[in-house]
Amino acid sequence: MRIEAEHVADYLSKVPDERKPAMQKLYETVKENLPEGFEEGVSYGMMGWNVPLENYPNGYHCTPGEPLPFMGMASQKNFIAFYHMGMYADKELHDWFVSEYPKHSKRKLDMGKSCIRFKKPDEIPLELMGELVKKMSAKDWISIYEQNLKK
DSSP: OOOOSHHHHHHHHHSSSSTTTHHHHHHHHHHHHOOOTEEEEEEETTTEEEETTTTTTTTTTTTSOOOEEEEEEEOSSSSSEEEHHHHHOHHHHHHHHHHHHHHHHOOOOBBBEEEEEEGGGOOHHHHHHHHHHHHHHHHHHHHHHHHHHHH
């Protein structure tokens, strides 16, 4: 399920009604906890937060000339997806999240390499998600990204 949208407010307005409250709360949690140096927008068919080209002129190696992606959030067919590239690139952050999740949710963690899937929108552990968002600055993300890119 891909939502075509020009900006975040447009994206949120097109989310299915049963998911709007959860998506709005998760979006607000990200905004309240996001370190400086990121900008929000819509790309790859989802809401996202990137390191702008003004802060990292090299941009994303997969799509030259595009900002460096960091996090994304999407309403998929059967779940809300939250993508955090930092967890994919930083094992310590990944392991922290995996160990903390059971303390904040009764549900089993449904996670890929950078994607957390929430099948019950009203049970998203917002406090934990806020802590996750705070854990990596734009400067940290650029450094980890470059280290992993060189490997």
